[in-house]
Amino acid sequence: MxxxxxxxxxxxxxxxxxxxxxxxxxxxxxxxxxxxxxxxxxxxxxxxxxxxxxxxxxxxxxxxxxxxxxxxxxxxxxxxxxxxxxxxxxxxxxxxxxxxxxxxxxxxxxxxxxxxxxxxxxxxxxxxxxxxxxxxxxxxxxxxxxxxxxxxxxxxxxxxxxxxxxxxxxxxxxxxxxIFPTGYHGAYTAGVSTGSTVYVAGAGPVGLAAAHAAQLLGASAVIVGDMIPERLGQARSFGCETVDLRNDAPLADMIEQIVGEPEVDAAVDAVGFEARGHGKDAGEQPATVLNDVMGIARAGASLGIPGLYVTGDPGAPDENAKVGQLGVRIGLGWAKSHSMTTGQCxxxxxxxxxxxxxxxxxxxxxxxxxxxxxxxxxxxxxxxxxxxxxxxxxxxxxxxxxxxx
Ligand SMILES: NC(=O)c1ccc[n+]([C@@H]2O[C@H](COP(=O)([O-])OP(=O)(O)OC[C@H]3O[C@@H](n4cnc5c(N)ncnc54)[C@H](O)[C@@H]3O)[C@@H](O)[C@H]2O)c1
Ligand SMILES: [Zn+2]
Ligand SMILES: [Zn+2]
Structure with a gap:
């Protein structure tokens, strides 16, 4: 044997x-x-x-x-x-x-x-x-x-x-x-369809898979955000637009420069709980991406959240985050009538x-x-x-x- x-x-x-x-x-x-x-x-x-x-x-x-x-x-x-x-x-x-x-x-x-x-x-x-x-x-x-x-x-x-x-x-x-089904699930549950403008947070493999899936679903623009230039270059290599989150400019402004308005039809979190804050030397801020996607998705949008969030994180930046309790601005998402899909694909x-x-x-x-x-x-x-x-x-x-x- x-x-x-x-x-x-x-x-x-x-x-x-x-x-x-x-x-x-x-x-x-x-x-x-x-x-x-x-x-x-x-x-x-x-x-x-x-x-x-x-x-x-x-x-x-x-x-x-x-x-x-x-x-x-x-x-x-x-x-x-x-x-x-x-x-x-x-x-x-x-x-x-x-x-x-x-x-x-x-x-x-x-x-x-x-x-x-x-x-x-x-x-x-x-x-x-x-x-x-x-x-x-x-x-x-x-x-x-x-x-x-x-x-x-x-x-x-x-x-x-x-x-x-x-x-x-x-x-x-x-x-x-x-990752292909997971990225697809992110884009699909964010409601991407023909002509959608889409923001994908994270240019790791899941984010890139979500971006490719959004293209297959017919998106008119797919914008990928990350702070690693090589990964953003990879996203551009197959036709995505990118935003470099080391910039201090607000995300909505960078999106407006690409699609002509400071919001998108659909947004995907392909980062999860180890998210970093925006700007050059920002440390970890676990709720950053959840707040980003609520901030830049239009009212009535769906948010795809394949990025992973845990119930126990021994290395979390604060006590609340150690049990998966994050500073999510749910009031904003509620006001915009957002719905979100979480969990394993x-x-x-x-x-x-x-x-x-x-x-x-x-x-x-x-x-x-x-x-x-x-x-x-x-x-x-x-x-x-x-x-x-x-x-x-x-x-x-x-x-x-x-x-x-
Ligand atoms: N739901 C599921 O079924 C499922 C399946 C597979 C993976 N996942 C999760 O998806 C996430 C992504 O997986 P991956 O393999 O691409 O991981 P990865 O670590 O390679 O990629 C994450 C990327 O996010 C970037 N990032 C960090 N902070 C950011 C921010 N504020 N905004 C935008 N980008 C930021 C990082 O620089 C990195 O490039 C992970 O959390 C993973 O556990 C979930
Ligand atoms: Zn995996
Ligand atoms: Zn079963």
Whole structure:
């Protein structure tokens, strides 16, 4: 039986690749004990991982900004080849190459039946919703690894139609496990449609994916804001306008210079709780982006908030923020009749159609986020570079299966 190796969190700023057991068709202890579900998982499959990406969500843990314990296994953006399917798996087979939504979902509960797979009730005793390799998310083993177990495989796996085509397009298809659907969810729930003017806060991979999604939805102008020039350059490389938030000018003024009025039709927060304030040397101000999007979205707008907010942040700048209580100017949002969509992206609502956009050549997500392939042993370096703010989305290729770019 092959061994397995996985990326684990060691200390703030440090990850390592360590050996762990080869996965079994069994549910994690937390889920079994906490929810009283059978350990044996004939509904699960084991995947040999083709690609698995590093995410800004991993960085929150690796920066020590969550309650993740040392030894937490990492990785929730998984694409893999089925190497073993349990006896209750009917519709995926050995050799199929599949995208794995980062949300783990049972396919059998009330939430799953409503398509709300980000808040499945049967996969995490602590709260609704689970993910691979994430703190407070059910104790599922991470997928920045060689092999991983995927439960409820018929429900969770999205099979690619053709193996050769899948490998050829893998740098795009690997984004279906999280950031492409998540960015799309941000733009879609912000109500972007033909002709919309859109502001996307954050030029990290999720912000760039939201910007590309807004283009696919027909936006007339997509403005991306960040304070990292290289990332803003990446946004411009595929046709976005940008605002540099190191400037002291009010955001509304910078937006007015681009679209002729100091507001937009739709706004997306692709930053989350580690947001920085505007201006040259501003420190962290966790509510900045929430206040920005309420400030510049027109009355009646919807706000897409895929940026992550936590209930426990040991490194928060003040006591309130340590429990996720932020200085949000809700009075302004209320006065403007805003609505907002928060939470995990329900990946399954979007991944099949976005796969079709990739396979038909209509979406260029790998180019938009500058997908960069590395080996599993290079993961620690990938984490460091990503944290330094480079304009890259790191894609780990543990078995050397992805063709050269
Ligand atoms: N909801 C979901 O399902 C989901 C899924 C994936 C990621 N996320 C979250 O989305 C967020 C973005 O992910 P990412 O991988 O792009 O992370 P990232 O850390 O690479 O990017 C965040 C970017 O925001 C910029 N930023 C900081 N303060 C800002 C401000 N005030 N205005 C504008 N930009 C600012 C940073 O410079 C950085 O470039 C993270 O919080 C991540 O956890 C959520
Ligand atoms: Zn992710
Ligand atoms: Zn469920």
């Amino acid at each position: 092959p061994d397995n190796r996985v990326v684990v969190y060691k200390s703030p700023g440090e990850v390592a690749v360590e050996s762990i057991d080869y996965p079994k068709l069994e549910l994690p202890g937390d889920v079994v004990e906490g929810l009283g579900i059978k350990k044996k998982a004939p509904h699960a499959a084991i995947l040999k991982i083709v690609t698995t990406n590093i995410c800004g969500s991993d960085q929150h843990m690796v920066r020590g900004r969550t309650t993740a314990p040392v030894g937490q296994s990492l990785g929730h953006e998984i694409t893999g080849e089925v190497v073993e399917a349990g006896e209750d798996v009917l519709f995926v087979n050995q050799g199929d190459i599949c995208s794995v939504p980062f949300n783990i979902a049972c396919g059998r509960c009330r939430m799953c039946n409503e398509g709300k797979t980000g808040i499945c009730l049967n996969v995490n005793p602590a709260r609704p919703g689970a993910a691979y390799g994430y703190v407070d998310m059910g104790g599922w083993i991470g997928g920045q690894a060689e092999y991983v177990m995927v439960p409820f495989a018929d429900f969770n796996l999205l099979k690619f139609p053709d193996r050769d085509q899948a490998l050829e397009k893998i740098r795009d298809l690997t984004m279906l496990s999280d 329900p990946v399954k609502q979007y991944n099949r159609k976005l796969m079709n956009m990739i396979l038909s050549g209509k979406a260029d997500i790998a180019k938009a986020v500058n997908a960069t392939t590395i080996s599993l042993d290079e993961a620690p370096q990938g984490y460091q570079e990503f944290d330094s703010g480079v304009a890259r989305k790191f894609v780990i290729d543990p078995h050397g299966m992805a063709p050269a770019a």
